[in-house]
Amino acid sequence: MNAERQFRRAGARAAADAARQDFLRAGLAGYGHAAAGARRRFADWSAARDRCQEVKAEALAHLDAYLLRFEERVVARGGHVFWAETAAAARDYILGVARRHGARRVIKSKSMVSEEVRLTPALEAAxxxxxxxxxxxxxxxxxxxxxxxxxxxxxxxxxxEIAALFQRELGAPPGADSAEELAGAARRALRDQFLAAEMGITGANFLIAEEGLVAITENEGNARLCSSLPRVHVVLTGLEKVLPRLADLGLFWPVLAAAGTGQPITCYNSLIGGPRQPEERDGPEEFHVVLLDNGRSALLADRERRDTLACIRCGACLNVCPVFHTIGGHAYGATYSGPIGAVLMPQLGGLERFGHLAFASSLCGACTEACPVKIDLHRHLIRNRRDAVAAGRGRRREGWAVRAWAWLAADPRRYQRAGAVLRRLLRVRRVLPGEGGMLDPLRPWTRARALPAPPAESFREWWRRRTAAPPARDSHD
Ligand code: SF4
Known part of the structure; x- marks a missing residue:
């Protein structure tokens, strides 16, 4: 089955699961309230967004120089920097490091780039x-x-569901389902892994060019353990994560926390510059940074789309997106979901495979308003639609429907007559047997959506009737 059909099926299934949607919406609304509170703590949130946009634009305009500076600093401290042009190159390099050290066990902290390159399946297969x-x-x-x-x-x-999973997979006792008990079960299961692993892999939230530092921000302390306990630490990151100066973190760390989880600042913030130095007691013996391109250079060269590389992966655009609220993340069938996924995936994974995602949007613009680095997300979605249609990915029936609409809307009388016919047809449909059943022509639409009853008259008819009637007497007259 092709990716578009899979997306439509998975989306329709998710959209029909009202209970899961309510649960999801409640969770996302919680993030929305927390983020609104965190934004209010800024003296001027709008000025903070403007500054973030400027800093990222500066970093991207001089990305080549900043990355070379970053590399120079890391290498000077004894670290290694590998420029991976493709996902396969990144996987091969990391596998090579693991094999050289005879690693049998690797611990990882959260990294969407590792999902992008399918790192875990490659390590497991080895x-x-x-x-x-x-x-x-x-x-x-x-x-x-x-x-x-x-x-x-x-x-x-x-x-x-998590408690049942932990009982099944970790042998947690039945009934242990409080947040504390679940976190305790995970901690017990992970502790030995932390101590036994020969290699740790993390992502990076930011790369600080001037000082050659990797900045990681997290809430659980696990990334700090992954980067400091094993003998080898590998950072896998997209090459767009650069900030020019250390001082920029004073803005980006709180902005990322506010937009992402609504926190004033995330709990653990680490700066890592290389392997353990002679005077240091902790840290890895070997330190590698893998800078992944995988389509990013092409995006950088595209002036129309370059700003999409400014994304700091805060997730705010997902949290406000009505489509994400309805279908959730798995339906996208892509590493990056929600508005930023619909914008990025056709660029990173190909228009052929992901061009349809640009149509999964109401173009309400909520994502653009929420984005802390001011990426014009809904305009990028329109551009992706334009490119998808130009590449023959537009759906013919939609084209006919839009042309029919344009023809009707061009003449007011025609438009009114069509409205009257449509209202009548909808009323007839409601009294026919099998409404919403297999024979209902609107079933593809109504299967997961409520169709309100059509009004008895059009707005114009209502207005004519209202203005023709004698004015109601004021009871105080
Ligand atoms: S595009 Fe989305 S995930 Fe990226 S910074 Fe903007 S709001 Fe955050």
């Missing part, structure tokens, strides 16, 4: 046990499914 250590990622790994959301991978699961 006989290297790979354990996710972020709680949400650990849960979805036990379920053998991809992350549901780029920030909160297991947000689609209820506590009871």
């Amino acid at each position: 006989g290297i046990a790979t354990v996710e250590t972020d709680l949400g990622e650990f849960i979805v790994q036990l379920r053998r499914e991809p992350p549901f959301h780029i920030v909160t991978p297991a947000m689609h699961l209820r506590r009871g």
